[in-house]
Amino acid sequence: MINKESRLAEVRQFLPEWLEYSRKEAASGEVASYIPELSKAPHDALGVHLLDVEGDSALAGDCGMSFTLQSISKVFTLILALMDNGESAVFERVGMEPTGDNFNSMLKLELVRPGIPFNPLINAGAITISSMIRGATPEEKSARILDFFRRLSGGSSLEVNEAVYQSEFATGNLNRSIAYFLVENGVLDGNIEEILSVYFRHCSIEATCRDLARMALVLAGDGTDPLTGEYLIPRRYVQIAKTFMITCGMYNASGEFAIKAGLPAKSGVSGGILAFVPGALGIGVVGPALNAKGNSSAGVHLIERLSQRMDWSLF
Numbered sequence: 102m103i104n105k106e107s108r109l110a111e112v113r114q115f116l117p118e119w120l121e122y123s124r125k126e127a128a129s130g131e132v133a134s135y136i137p138e139l140s141k142a143p144h145d146a147l148g149v150h151l152l153d154v155e156g157d158s159a160l161a162g163d164c165g166m167s168f169t170l171q172s173i174s175k176v177f178t179l180i181l182a183l184m185d186n187g188e189s190a191v192f193e194r195v196g197m198e199p200t201g202d203n204f205n206s207m208l209k210l211e212l213v214r215p216g217i218p219f220n221p222l223i224n225a226g227a228i229t230i231s232s233m234i235r236g237a238t239p240e241e242k243s244a245r246i247l248d249f250f251r252r253l254s255g256g257s258s259l260e261v262n263e264a265v266y267q268s269e270f271a272t273g274n275l276n277r278s279i280a281y282f283l284v285e286n287g288v289l290d291g292n293i294e295e296i297l298s299v300y301f302r303h304c305s306i307e308a309t310c311r312d313l314a315r316m317a318l319v320l321a322g323d324g325t326d327p328l329t330g331e332y333l334i335p336r337r338y339v340q341i342a343k344t345f346m347i348t349c350g351m352y353n354a355s356g357e358f359a360i361k362a363g364l365p366a367k368s369g370v371s372g373g374i375l376a377f378v379p380g381a382l383g384i385g386v387v388g389p390a391l392n393a394k395g396n397s398s399a400g401v402h403l404i405e406r407l408s409q410r411m412d413w414s415l416f
């Protein structure tokens with residue numbers, strides 16, 4: 102058990118120094134450019150916000166910067182799809198296993214029958230999950246997702262970054278290929294452009310490190326917001342999301358991250374990372390320069406170091 106008060110006090114004291122040390126890792130990374138709009142992010146930025154169950158914060162660096170959630174959103178659309186459809190319907194369409202491949206790989210879709218995506222956190226799985234969000238139109242589905250994310254982030258006013266959305270929609274041919282493949286396999290049905298618009302929109306929701314920390318805090322609280330007492334997610338669905346975050350949350354570097362940090366986490370190509378210490382605190386990090394696995398170079402370094410110094414690993 103960690104002593105929350107004294108831990109965050111200690112973190113607050115050392116955080117600026119640790120952050121500057123981790124920032125150097127950005128030098129070895131690259132800002133994502135396959136979505137053109139993302140390439141505008143500052144290469145050396147690094148920000149962190151930690152929020153504990155009492156509402157105490159520790160923050161450092163470029164934590165005022167906003168960025169799009171990208172793959173981080175997949176954790177919460179999975180949860181919404183579980184709430185909308187139930188566990189068995191969701192797992193008829195997506196699997197429960199890590200792939201060991203890149204997040205946008207199509208390799209295993211062809212290799213393993215019946216061709217359902219390996220898990221809901223790779224693009225194929227997340228596109229399938231987007232199609233399962235309740236709503237009569239894509240606009241209604243997107244509005245429900247945004248509303249859910251706003252409630253999870255403490256009644257915030259999160260918005261879609263339209264420029265990033267348009268940039269993804271215009272250039273997302275690999276995601277289109279995945280979607281057509283899923284239709285062919287009988288996993289997806291419906292209008293592909295509409296399904297992709299729901300997917301690209303939730304990836305393009307803009308947030309700050311504090312928003313990530315706030316959403317992570319709800320997961321740390323097993324689905325109940327520790328700051329308001331509001332029940333937002335059934336505990337079972339948090340358990341499912343948490344397990345996927347450990348096994349697949351950092352793409353094909355999840356094993357290494359589990360060993361080095363030992364925390365449930367999800368990263369996105371914008372350089373954001375959401376992580377949490379169950380029962381204790383939510384963590385939001387951004388560092389746009391990515392390593393070869395597509396995770397924030399400096400962000401991974403910072404979370405691993407924090408977890409090791411503070412003895413936060415679950416394992």
Ligand SMILES: NC(=O)CC[C@H](N)C(=O)O
Binds near residue numbers: 172269368395
């Ligand atoms: N890994 C990511 O963050 C990928 C999300 C991005 N929107 C994509 O589909 O490529």
